[in-house]
Amino acid sequence: MTVTTEPSRVAHAKAKDSLLYLDGVSVSFDGFKALRGLSLVIEPGEMRAIIGPNGAGKTTMMDVITGKTKPDSGDVYFSGDADLTRMDEASIASLGIGRKFQKPTVFESHTVWDNIDLALAGVRKPFATLFHRTSKAEIARVEEILEIIRLTDKRHWFAANLSHGQKQWLEIGMLLAQEPKLLLVDEPAAGMTDAETAQTAILLKEIARTKSVVVVEHDMTFVRDLGVKVTVLHEGSVLSEGSLDAVSADPKVIEVYLGR
Numbered sequence: 001m002t003v004t005t006e007p008s009r010v011a012h013a014k015a016k017d018s019l020l021y022l023d024g025v026s027v028s029f030d031g032f033k034a035l036r037g038l039s040l041v042i043e044p045g046e047m048r049a050i051i052g053p054n055g056a057g058k059t060t061m062m063d064v065i066t067g068k069t070k071p072d073s074g075d076v077y078f079s080g081d082a083d084l085t086r087m088d089e090a091s092i093a094s095l096g097i098g099r100k101f102q103k104p105t106v107f108e109s110h111t112v113w114d115n116i117d118l119a120l121a122g123v124r125k126p127f128a129t130l131f132h133r134t135s136k137a138e139i140a141r142v143e144e145i146l147e148i149i150r151l152t153d154k155r156h157w158f159a160a161n162l163s164h165g166q167k168q169w170l171e172i173g174m175l176l177a178q179e180p181k182l183l184l185v186d187e188p189a190a191g192m193t194d195a196e197t198a199q200t201a202i203l204l205k206e207i208a209r210t211k212s213v214v215v216v217e218h219d220m221t222f223v224r225d226l227g228v229k230v231t232v233l234h235e236g237s238v239l240s241e242g243s244l245d246a247v248s249a250d251p252k253v254i255e256v257y258l259g260r
């Protein structure tokens with residue numbers, strides 16, 4: 001006897017053990033396919049680098065994960081059974097998906113410390129925030145985050161006085177304050193000095209010890225420093241996947257990057 005299983009049930013079973021599961025995701029804008037059957041699985045505790053030429057669909061993929069864009073078709077599951085295609089952006093964020101956009105959006109007229117403290121406050125219940133005094137545990141968490149983002153000695157600085165790279169780290173710290181399970185980071189190294197870029201790779205690797213991280217990046221030196229599995233997107237689907245060395249040697253990837 002042949003047992004037939006509904007496709008969605010099969011997808012669901014496969015999604016169970018992964019943190020993020022995309023299968024056959026397609027998105028069209030006025031008939032133009034930005035994503036074409038994109039499939040991607042991120043395991044709990046994994047850091048993944050996503051690369052690809054301009055227009056490959058990297059931003060659209062992030063938009064689908066965070067609920068900003070709804071796919072025309074395909075499955076998107078988080079933590080096993082949360083169907084992200086049926087949820088709005090706020091509900092998805094509250095599941096523990098944090099996104100860092102390319103441009104830092106810190107509160108410039110507040111100190112580094114206050115920026116992190118405010119981000120912690122953001123996850124407190126409104127009533128608790130109203131009558132809130134930062135608890136010992138919260139102070140310890142702010143300290144811990146400042147260590148991770150290398151801004152301990154700048155805690156009293158106004159964010160406006162930080163370098164571009166330091167502002168990026170501060171924003172990563174603000175995301176950490178929200179205790180996400182998955183961090184989506186868009187081109188963190190853009191505009192950074194070489195030293196800051198190298199520090200950012202170390203910092204993200206530290207974060208990835210306790211959280212899953214998906215990093216979209218163009219800077220190959222940075223991707224090499226991360227030393228993680230790389231997914232190459234092209235025309236809305238996965239062209240190649242593996243170590244940076246493996247995908248760099250893939251003829252399909254060479255053609256896309258160098259063949260025109």
Ligand SMILES: Nc1ncnc2c1ncn2[C@@H]1O[C@H](COP(=O)(O)OP(=O)(O)OP(=O)(O)O)[C@@H](O)[C@H]1O
Nearest residue numbers: 029032033034052053054055056057058059060061
């Ligand atoms: N809202 C939209 N309306 C129409 N077309 C769009 C929209 N958003 C994205 N696109 C198109 O979809 C394709 C994929 O875009 P996307 O921004 O996801 O690529 P990307 O890989 O992030 O590129 P980049 O590296 O330049 O940021 C592009 O051709 C883009 O022009």
